[in-house]
Amino acid sequence: MDIQGAVFVAVAILCGTASVLLAVAAIRLWDARRGGRRRIAAPGRALDGQVQPMVFLFNAARLVDATPPARALLDRIGTPDDDWMRLMCWIGPRFPEAPERLAHLDRVGRVEMVGQQGHGSAVLRLLGEDLGHGLWRLTLTDPGAEHAGIVVDSMSLQAMEEELELLRGALDQTPMLVWRLDAEGRVTWANAAYLRRAEARAEGALGWPLPRLLDAPRPRVGAEGASRRAALEDHGIVSWYDCHSHRMGDQVMMFALPADAAVRAERSLRDFVQTLTKTFADLPIGLAIFDQTRKLQLFNPALIDLTHLPTGFLTARPSLFDFLDQLREQRMVPEPKDYRSWRQHMANLESAAATGHHVETWSLPGGQTYRVTGRPHPDGAVAFLFENITSEMSLTRKFRAELLLGAHVLDGLDDALAVFATDGQLVLSNQAYRGLWGASPASLAEAVGLWEAASPLGPGFAALREALDQGDGAALSGAMAGPQGQLLGWTVTPLSGGRRMLRFRMASGQPMTAIAAIAQAEVVPALRPLPNAMGAD
DSSP states (O other): OOHHHHHHHHHHHHHHHHHHHHHHHHHHHHHHHHHTHHHHTOOOBOTTSOBOOEEEEEETTEEEEEOHHHHHHHHHHOOOSOHHHHHHHHHHHHOTTHHHHHTTHHHHSEEEEEEEOTTSSOEEEEEEEEEETTEEEEEEEOGGGGGGTOTTHHHHHHHHHHHHHHHHHHHHHOSSEEEEEOTTSOEEEEOHHHHHHHHHHHTSOOOSSBOOOSOOOOOOTTOSEEEEEEEEEETTEEEEEEEEEEEETTEEEEEEEEOHHHHHHHHHHHHHHHHHHHHHHHOSSEEEEEOTTOBEEEEOHHHHHHHOOOHHHHHTOOBHHHHHHHHHHTTOSOOOSSHHHHHHHHHHHHHHHHHSOEEEEEEOTTSOEEEEEEEEOTTSOEEEEEEEOHHHHHHHHHHHHHHHHHHHHHHTOSSEEEEEOTTSBEEEEOHHHHHHHSSOOSBHHHHHHHHHHHSOOOHHHHHHHHHHHOOSSOOEEEEEEOTTSOEEEEEEEEOGGGOEEEEEEEOTTOOSOHHHHHHHOSSOOOOEEOOSSOOOO
């Protein structure tokens, strides 16, 4: 063969070899594209074209080494932190006897098990080997996929598919509506709750694209999300949802949480506030409520009538001290000595009202009298009540004046008077009684002891004690010896409410002492009902 023929043969061989290599590469590329995501999940091919096996090397419960597919599986399992426990969380459902049999691996040296992969019929094989020095090697294989060169991919993919199934089931069971919008605002995906609600509204089969149920807000440019409450009406029934949107690339995920309970609660609260407002409007007591920052938040018409403050000033929500300063300018507060003492007094009023129930009485320059009450609230607010008590104070002063007049009249009498309650407590006594017996006792028992110690005992005193013990409702009278030996006439008169009035009167025109009169008497003065007037025995 000449040189030209040899060169031709060599070129032909090289071209044939290149064609075979290109064909093999094309077949592998086509096979990889057919495998899709199962090929993508398989990390790290070996040089001989075989997929790396899933092998774990443990020292006790600590992972010493693992192939890339094995580490990828552990990373997808997540919690717990212990490597052995994480692997057992994945192996346990597929190999129920694995924990018990692997516990004896150091004694038997080798354990091989067959298990089920997920919920399908695929079979898995687990091989455990004791390598000595506390090292265990676990190998996971899928015999059904070995002919396709996917020893590891099927397991990693199964873990992802199970997690996807869990997430899809959770979204389908949630009561909130979840859907996705594309850049044109079309619904491209929705969960089961959204589909059920859409089918109920459509009253039939759904078309594509899916209908939009709620006017949920889309995030603005540069914002990650947006929120708004929206209503959905079905056959006259309105349902409320709190809608939240989140941007994910060029699409938007929408979440609608049921808010019917919150809407009902807010409506009930609003009605309650309106009821309180109407009630406050009819109160004759002025009401002013200040928040935590001491800004006026609520007042009623009675406050305007009592304080004469302009409505525009109150609706501008002034501060507490501005409110009090305006009252001072309107001469609706007690006249202060100077501004410093006024501010100090108002500061004390605010602190006292904020810490507990506080009441003050304001005597105004115009002759009116206001009762100002401060009440704290749990959230730090303070409520002030302004009440016009001018009529009440005038009535109280008049009543006190009448009581004082009555006391002066009683003190002007010559007879000694004492009134005792049903329980024996002294109600009142006059000046003549205190001058006769020296002091006003606290009770009837104390008075009897005082009389007994100050006057000679005799039949008249015994008759008085007997009259005080009786309660037949008739007035009784008699005579006894007084503290200086004078003759005293006494009268016990029942009053309303079970009270009794005791009156002592010195007998006039009596030259002898009571002791001598009683000593000469042959008969003890008897108790007798009082006629029109008391006479001396």
